[in-house]
Amino acid sequence: MTAQLHAMPLTRATEPAPTEPVPTATATTPTAPGSSQVGALIRAHRLRIGLTQRELADLSTISVRAIRDLEQGKARRPRTDTVRLMADALRLGPRARTALETAAQQGRAGAHCLAEPPAPPTALHAMVGREAELAVLTGELASGSERLVHVVGLTGMGKTRLALAVADRLHATGMPALWHTFRGASRDHLGPDEGPWSERVGAAVSALCPTSPEGPTDGGGDPAADLAELLGERPVLLVLDGAPAGAPRFDRLTGLLRACPGLRLLVTSEQPWRIPGERIFLLSPLEVPAEDADEGPGEPASAPAAVRVFLGHLRRTRPEFVPGAADLRYAARVCRGLDGHPGALAAAASWLVVCDLAALCHSLDADPTALLDHLGGGEGAEDFRRTLCLRLDRLPEDASALLGALCEGPGSGFELADITALTGRSLPECGRMLRELLLAGAVRATHEGGGSRFRVLGLVRAVCRGRAVTASRA
Incomplete structure (x- = not known):
């Protein structure tokens, strides 16, 4: 040469x-x-x-x-x-x-x-109870069997924390992991170093998502093509955390994926893009104790994930706290009342600075939405009730009507056949409405014994009841 x-x-x-x-x-x-x-x-x-x-x-x-x-x-x-x-x-x-x-x-x-890109952001807290989800996502992205994975779920469900774990595991295997956090998204982690990689990724994301808070590009060429030039054909993970509503420019997205055969995209947001090739991964609440479960004394290693998460937050609030058998039973009630929602569990635990577990349980039994906002408040605090209401407002009209009908009924579980009997509509129509409720995070699915049952989250029921009362008084 x-x-x-x-x-x-x-x-x-x-x-x-x-x-x-x-x-x-x-x-x-x-x-x-x-x-x-x-x-x-x-x-x-x-x-x-x-x-x-x-x-x-x-x-x-x-x-x-x-x-x-x-x-x-x-x-x-x-x-x-x-x-x-x-x-x-x-x-x-x-x-x-x-x-x-x-x-x-x-x-x-x-x-x-070529200089390697920086490592992904560093998580500030341990991840609990998402081992199965981590294994599935890591396997799909490492193999390239899925190139556009979209993790969806309610605010505070732990989407970012799961994405951090996926990026960290793939980076440990030698796959570069690029990270972009959209403006307004939670930043409960130590971000990657700023530099040329960050600038190039940010410009490409702004080109892909022209409606994002980052704003449009300056028109100087195609930043997505620029990023493709830098990435080449090697396997690379690009995480888009907290993506705004609205699908990206499909032509530029497909162009980027075509130009970079090794690129994998991992997106987190509250709702899917609904574009071809998108693998929607619904992140459900954590496992909660059964109604008749008795946690017993101490803290068993086999406790459901929601209980372990709640007790972890409790220790950060009150380091001297050593739970007894009664405390663990109260903790199980809190986890069931909050449906195992990680963000809600963290907010509820913050109130233990001013009350005890028994008082917290009584308050949540009366209204599970009362203590959903973090006691510390301040700028950046999650306003869970507001975001939940906004998410329910975005439901299609038929799915919203179905949710209202389900909230008026008993709190026990239901099957797809029960929806067809309730609405009188065809099985495919009911299946699509139920899917919308699942993607919105309003309904939780359980698959046991080969069958599928569903249950409206208690938090959603409480919000719907509160809105109905307000509407009746207006």
């Missing part, structure tokens, strides 16, 4: 002179520190025929940022299409084109030369 580069002739001796004085550059020009062989070739040919980076971008349809990164060595693995467009714009002859293609291939083969 070295001999080929030194022997490579200038292919257009009759090209017009540069419009402003520039050094004569050839393929033998020493490579600048940090640059790459393919970048040095592009720069040499560009300067030889007197083009600026902007002019080359206009001729090649490659963005200025991508050209700059190639010449500076920030991107060393241009796609085949990029090399072809660049060679056409530079009007290279057969030998010069072959040399450029060879340098690009060597850059792709030497992917280890």
Whole structure:
């Protein structure tokens, strides 16, 4: 390759002179520190025929940022299409084109030369009770069997914490994990270092999601294509945490996935995008104790996940607390009353600064929404009741009517056949309405003995009752 580069002739001796004085550059020009062989070739040919980076971008349809990164060595693995467009714009002859293609291939083969992106954010708290979900998501994304996984669930369900665990596990196997948190999303973690990777990801996300709070891009090329130039074909995880409502630009999303065969997207939000190829992963509440369960003295390692989470929050609130048998029974009642919702359990535990477990249980029995907001309050505190009401307001009309009818009935579980009897509508129609309630987080499913039963969350029932009372008084 070295001999080929030194022997490579200038292919257009009759090209017009540069419009402003520039050094004569050839393929033998020493490579600048940090640059790459393919970048040095592009720069040499560009300067030889007197083009600026902007002019080359206009001729090649490659963005200025991508050209700059190639010449500076920030991107060393241009796609085949990029090399072809660049060679056409530079009007290279057969030998010069072959040399450029060879340098690009060597850059792709030497992917280890590219600086690795930063590690994913660091979680501030341990994850409890999501081992099965973690195993499924990690397996799907590691194998590439799913390339767009969308974790949906109510606010405070633990979507971000699960995504952190997935990113950390894949990063430990050698897969780079990029992270983008949308404005307004919870940041209960130590974010990744800011830098070029963060800037490139942010620009690409703004291009994919033009309605996001980050705002539109400045129109300088296609940032998603720029990111594709940097990622190449290697396996990479990109987490989009707290995505806003509304699907992304499908053309740019599919273009990015096509340009980066190894890219996997993990998205978290309250509702799915509903686009082709999207794997919707519904994150349900944590396991709660059965009604007749007796936790017994001490804290058994086999306690349901909701109880372990609640007791963990309780210890952070009152480090000296050592639960007895009665306390564990109260804790089980709290977990059942809050349906095992992680965010609600954390908020309820915060109130133990000013009351005991017995008083907390009595309050939640009377109205499980009364203590859903964190005692500390302040900026950034979760307003669970407000977000839950907003989520229910976004339900389709028929699903909302079904939820109202279910809340008026007994609190015991129901099956799909019960919905058809209640509404008089066909099985497919009832199945779609039930699916909407599941995706909204209003209904919880249990699959035991080969059958499927469902139950409206107690929190949702309480909110619906409160809204009905308010409406009747208006």
